[in-house]
Amino acid sequence: MLTFIGLGLCDEYDVSVRGLEAIHRADAVFLEVYTSVLTGTTFERLEEYYGKKITPLYREDVELHPEPILDAAAAGEAVFLTAGDSMVATTHADIRIRAAERGIATRIIHGASITTAVCGLSGLQNYRFGKSVSVPFPHGKWFPMTPIEVITENLSHNLHTLVFLDIQKDKERYMKISEAVDLLEEQASRTGAKIPLYVGVARAGSEDPAVHAGDADEMRNFDFGTPLHILIVPGTLHDIELEYLRRFAGLC
Structure with a gap:
């Protein structure tokens, strides 16, 4: 049996009761550590809380x-x-x-996802999100323009865009909202696009999440604190979305 368990957003305490019971019963425990991380805890704390030795998995291990x-x-x-x-x-x-091809039974135990958490923290309605996109760190002459293309397409349909920020786990490097805004503004300038408003979220699921909305200059200067950071480019705001951002995200 292979059980996929979502651990939630922040630390070792976010796992569901059903998920924790499955971990306790397991003969082998693997943790994928390259697509996202629980920044509110450590590998050692996870092993202590779960009472299991955990094998970390990097991209090449999984793919x-x-x-x-x-x-x-x-x-x-x-x-x-x-x-x-x-x-x-x-x-x-x-x-x-791959497991199914080998005749291995599988099941999924879900955990809290950033894709829904940002809706609660920002007040932006989940059915108004279009295609999401990731902003990678540039490398040499490589400067992908896909993010602004996706954002522009979503804005043309009056949809919000969830923008995932790059993680380089091997370098312990996590993209900040200010860095992402700089990259998106450069892409916008190259294409003639305009992003009038951003919403930034940091440390979703923790005791001290940060949520702030504003234009590019406002987002560059606001201190979101420690990772993980994520960004939203909203479409035209509904009245309730606008009021929510004013009350809970500092929108002027």
């Missing part, structure tokens, strides 16, 4: 060499842990397909 995961699931009870919800990343779905 290129998943055999140890599948072998453990074929031999007994294995769990595949991820921050947030289990099936947000395509590579996680691929692992489930």
Whole structure:
């Protein structure tokens, strides 16, 4: 059996009771650490709270060499842990397909996801979000323009855009909202686009989340604090969305 367990947004206490029971029963515990991280805890604290030795999984472990995961699931009870919800990343779905091809039973235990948490924190209505996009750190001459293309398309349909910010776990580097805004503004200047409003969220799910809305200059100067950060580019705001941002995100 291979059980996919979403751990929620912040720390070791966000896992569901059902998820924690499955971890306790498991013969092998794997934690995917490259698509997202629980910044409110440490690897050691997770092992202590779960009472299990945890094997970290990096991109190549999941995408290129998943055999140890599948072998453990074929031999007994294995769990595949991820921050947030289990099936947000395509590579996680691929692992489930590979397990099915080997005749391994699978199940999913869901956790809180940033895709819904940002709606509660920002007041932006979930059915008004279009396609999401990620902003990567540029590398050399590589400067992808996909983010502004997706944002522009969503804005043309009056839809919000959820913008994921790059994580380079091997370098312990997490993109900040100010960095993402700089990159998006450069992309906008190259294409003639305009982003009138941003909404930034930091540390969703923690005791001290930060939520702030404003134009590019406002977002560059606001201190969102420690990671993880995520960004929203809203479409035209509904009256309730506007009032929510004024009351809870400092929108002037």
